[in-house]
Amino acid sequence: MGAIDDLAAELSKLPGIGRKTALRLTYHLLKRTPEQSKRLASALTTLAEKVRPCPQCFNLTEEDLCSICRDARRDTGVICAVEEASDIGAIERSGEFRGVYHVLGGRLSPLDGIGPEDLTIPQLETRVSAGVVREVIIATNPSIEGETTALYVQRKLARYPLTVSRIARGLPVGGDLEYADGVTIAQALTARRAMS
């Protein structure tokens, strides 16, 4: 039973998977053909061996640079700083941003022991200090921790001749004002803009 226990133990380390689910998945894999299990093992091996952070923006990539950093059509003068690599996909889906990214690797959280030294803020400074960057858009989550992280980054970049901006907050498109909470409405009112 060593192999079964070993796999169940590894699976139970994944988020949202407890001991019972891990065992259920293990027995499910045993019902599949050996080829199917080998393909899964191979995919995991490839993932572990090939996927790594882009040395420039810390997006995930299998190449020397990620596809966005390699894309000559992107505007390298505008950097959008996000918390996680998964946030890049959300912004890319909007189709509105043609600049490049910088993945901070999380957000400041004293309670979780995550400080600036755990994020890629120095690397962002290094990119900015090259002098090409005109604007850094800070797109951390609109939470207390995300806002504090944005404030910290903004202060770190204050000595460079560039614009530091923060993504706007407000009502979601398609939402009903009636059902929006007071905090969101207040922020939407604060960030209102003139119509022309």
Add this chain to the structure above:
Amino acid sequence: MPLLATEAIVLHAFDYLESSRIIRLLTREAGVQSALARGARKSRGRYGTALDLFAEGSAQLYVKPNRELHNLASFEISRTRGELAEDIGRFTAASTIAELALRFAGEADNPQLYDTIADVLDRIARSAPERTIEDGLAGCWRVVSVLGFTPELSSCALCHTPLRDSDDTTFSHSSGGIVCPACSKLAPGGRRIPSAARAAIRHWLEGDDSVHLIDAEARSHQRLLREFLGAHLADDRPLRAFAVWEHERWSAA
């Protein structure tokens, strides 16, 4: 599953699975409780922006007996504390207060602790950037006091001899407060504190946060508080938020 309806403050929140969040709440009726907030990360989730750190409101929890994680049914927000994100000193001080509550409050009902934490967070949220350490110190000592560990500051903690306010004294963590010169020999490891420092702690315990400290004094107070927590409250785990606040590691920005 019994329903617990209570006032609550969000002290810690972390993402869980695709769209949910696990939150740790300080409740008025049941101390610190953990709850799963399903779909809380969705922009149109049922909690809206309510479940942000340090927010306060009316929570309804489906309590699972003999379990540590309950289900959050609703959270009706009454107070956000977005001002805490407008200054890094405020944020680290508030995180330290949250850490004290999370680590030492337990699950017993303690309305006084709830009211104290709410008031302390409000004060820190209003704190001027140059006063966040004083307000954080004041808040920490008030929380320590409500948790039942008020230091003795008027008379010797060992022989109970009254000591003059003007005297510089020895603060003995193991004895629980100041000690007279004679007893200080029985309480090794004490720290000399000036009368002004003793007065400052007394003011803070009384809710008076008008004390002004120079930088070196603030550092000494933080060190004294850390040692006191270590002697009376802390388990073996490090106080991470306290360490960030004490060393101001983030203020170099």
